[in-house]
Amino acid sequence: xxxxxxxxxxxxxxxxxxxxxxxxxxxxxxxxxxxxxxxxxxxxxxxxxxxxxxxxxxxxxxxxxxxxxxxxxxxxxxxxxxxxxxxxxxxxxxxxxxxxxxxxxxxxxxxxxxxxxxxxxxxxxxxxxxxxxxxxxxxxxxxxxxxxxxxxxxxxxxxxxxxxxxxxxxxxxxxxxxxxxxxxxxxxxxxxxxxxxxxxxxxxxxxxxxxxxxxxxxxxx
Numbered sequence: 001x002x003x004x005x006x007x008x009x010x011x012x013x014x015x016x017x018x019x020x021x022x023x024x025x026x027x028x029x030x031x032x033x034x035x036x037x038x039x040x041x042x043x044x045x046x047x048x049x050x051x052x053x054x055x056x057x058x059x060x061x062x063x064x065x066x067x068x069x070x071x072x073x074x075x076x077x078x079x080x081x082x083x084x085x086x087x088x089x090x091x092x093x094x095x096x097x098x099x100x101x102x103x104x105x106x107x108x109x110x111x112x113x114x115x116x117x118x119x120x121x122x123x124x125x126x127x128x129x130x131x132x133x134x135x136x137x138x139x140x141x142x143x144x145x146x147x148x149x150x151x152x153x154x155x156x157x158x159x160x161x162x163x164x165x166x167x168x169x170x171x172x173x174x175x176x177x178x179x180x181x182x183x184x185x186x187x188x189x190x191x192x193x194x195x196x197x198x199x200x201x202x203x204x205x206x207x208x209x210x211x212x213x214x215x216x217x218x219x220x221x
Contacts, residue, residue, distance in 0.1 A: 013051040016041045020058045021065060021104075028103040032059060059107065066101075066108050067135035073097040074142050077219050083149035084199065084209070088216030090143055091171050091195045096220075098175035099187075105175065108136070143168060151202075163202060170198055 019041040023031045034055050038045045052058045073096070077089035098105040144164035151160060174194055178187050192213055199209035 010051065012041075012043060012047055016043065016048060016051060016058065017061055017065065020062045024059070024062055024107055025101055025104045029059065029107050032062075062104075063108050064133055064135050066104050067133050067139055070094075070097055070105075070108065071135055071139035071142060074139055077216070079146075082212070082215060083146065084204065084212040085215040085219065087143075087146045087150045087167070088195055088199075088213045089219055090146055091167065092191070092216060092220050094143075094171045095175055095178065095187075095191055098172075099178050102179040105179065108133075109172070140164065140168060167198065170194055 016037060020032060020037055023037065023040060032055060034045045034048045037055070037058065038048055041047075048055070048058065052061070073093050074090050076093055077086065080086055144161060147164040147167060148155075148160050151163065155163075171194075174183075174187075174191060177183050183190055196206065196209045196213050199212065200206045204212075
């Protein structure tokens with residue numbers, strides 16, 4: 001049985017996961033302790049251990065759920081015949097999710113280790129990998145498929161995956177800079193320039209890329 005199905009069939013586990021998701025979203029990973037989680041969920045510390053085994057497993061489940069929500073956000077604008085605008089929509093949706101949920105997003109991409117414990121909090125970046133996430137890979141696949149639709153039909157598979165990786169890296173970098181507060185009020189302008197320049201770098205006429213971004217922006221209003 002998957003963790004998701006377990007959570008649905010066990011109301012206490014679901015309540016704990018909901019509380020952990022809320023704690024991390026609002027206060028960050030540092031707020032997630034067994035005692036605090038039990039208090040927020042209105043249950044006992046033993047319930048946390050009996051359902052998850054450790055606080056690290058709770059964090060792992062929250063991360064997986066976050067990637068599910070993230071993947072849903074990437075596809076919120078739908079699929080149309082305007083593949084380039086679809087890809088721009090995904091880029092904008094990516095940035096909006098990250099900047100609206102900075103603490104959750106940080107968890108997703110800086111921690112997935114099941115070995116996490118209080119004593120390891122200072123070395124989260126050295127533990128695990130976001131690629132361990134099934135839902136994380138699904139989100140990347142959704143973006144890669146849009147890249148495929150926006151690319152020439154004769155583009156080979158390796159080139160498509162590299163292109164998708166570049167798109168992901170670009171928006172991730174922009175998201176992290178935004179979360180850190182380095183872009184200030186220039187965030188929207190940088191996002192526009194970055195996505196348009198990226199499309200132009202892959203052979204799209206700049207005017208066409210600008211128009212596609214404008215269409216995407218309108219769809220995402």
